[in-house]
Amino acid sequence: MERADRLEARRGDWTDGEPLLLVATCERCGQQRYLPRLRCPVCGGEEATDAPASGRGLCVAATRLHAAATTDGEEVRLVLVELDEGPVVMGRAHDDTLAPGDRARLSFRDDGRDGALVPSFAAERP
Incomplete structure (x- = not known):
């Protein structure tokens, strides 16, 4: 999957009209972040898992x-x-x-x- 396609596939939060915040967890280092990025800002990993934030x-x-x-x-x-x-x-x-x-x-x-x-x-x- 192309990098831009991966980023687009990770949408689905309030910016798309869904009432939730998504927190991404890097699969390589476990860093949690808000807002989609192609790479983890800590380790550069490309794979992340999104989960709804508790709020x-x-x-x-x-x-x-x-x-x-x-x-x-x-x-x-x-x-x-x-x-x-x-x-x-x-x-x-x-x-x-x-x-x-x-x-x-x-x-x-x-x-x-x-x-x-x-x-x-x-x-x-x-």
Whole structure:
């Protein structure tokens, strides 16, 4: 199978309209990563196995965007979450209380423009 075909075959997450995040595990070294790549960034291995992420992790950063982030001028909150599987992912925050150091839980929300579902996080309450 051609390299580009292998990369295309590995799609099927939220970017394709499916409400899930995929974490790839390198079959050579076990490195886990988010976002498809032709080769492992650690060992260069070409084979990886995709599995759905648990959707839980630790919020490591949060910010607010004000300038033209939406057509109606509404503020957008972005967060970086280190998934329990290891990779760090970016998503929107739909919980104003979510802050760095909080446990976070993933859901998929309408982006408010074209109906696409985007990763969104909220604080995980016990």
